[in-house]
Amino acid sequence: MSIVPLSFSFNLFQNVPMELEEFHQKVGEILMYCQCIEHDVKYIYAFMADGGFKKNMMEMEDRRLTLGQVVHELQEYDQSWDEPLFNQEEYRTLFDIVHKRNYYAHSVYLSFCYLDDEKDFEYSFARECRTIERDLQELSSLYDKVEDKRREYMKNDTDLRY
Numbered sequence: 382m383s384i385v386p387l388s389f390s391f392n393l394f395q396n397v398p399m400e401l402e403e404f405h406q407k408v409g410e411i412l413m414y415c416q417c418i419e420h421d422v423k424y425i426y427a428f429m430a431d432g433g434f435k436k437n438m439m440e441m442e443d444r445r446l447t448l449g450q451v452v453h454e455l456q457e458y459d460q461s462w463d464e465p466l467f468n469q470e471e472y473r474t475l476f477d478i479v480h481k482r483n484y485y486a487h488s489v490y491l492s493f494c495y496l497d498d499e500k501d502f503e504y505s506f507a508r509e510c511r512t513i514e515r516d517l518q519e520l521s522s523l524y525d526k527v528e529d530k531r532r533e534y535m536k537n538d539t540d541l542r543y
Contacts, residue, residue, distance in 0.1 A: 398510040407513045408485055415482035419448045421531040422475065425466070426455040447465035449479040457472040466530055474523055481516055494496075
């Protein structure tokens, strides 16, 4: 007999911190923050690095750099300045979001969806609900910081096409 994801009625649970629909929405918010942070990090790197914005954007595209690779290159370049744009803690957080994004994109539902024991399901789902709330706060804050820094670089550039 195969196990069907969420084969029991989700509405019967009393001890879950949020409804499944709210959980879906929060996963979407996390993925949105991660995509926006990735976009902004790439823009910041393209502005900072030698060669000019357009050339750097095209090079990142041609090389198909991942978020982790861009953060690494940005950190190397940024740390060579007297006043780096991001501090070490912010770089650790940027590297952490690579793992978080991958987790939410590929694994978060697997931690509870296929559990056939309702108590195990409730425990695992509740744990993921607490984690998602914490991650949303952290990503929202980081998004604001990264977006502000991207805007600083963009304010003097009128042609951002590449």
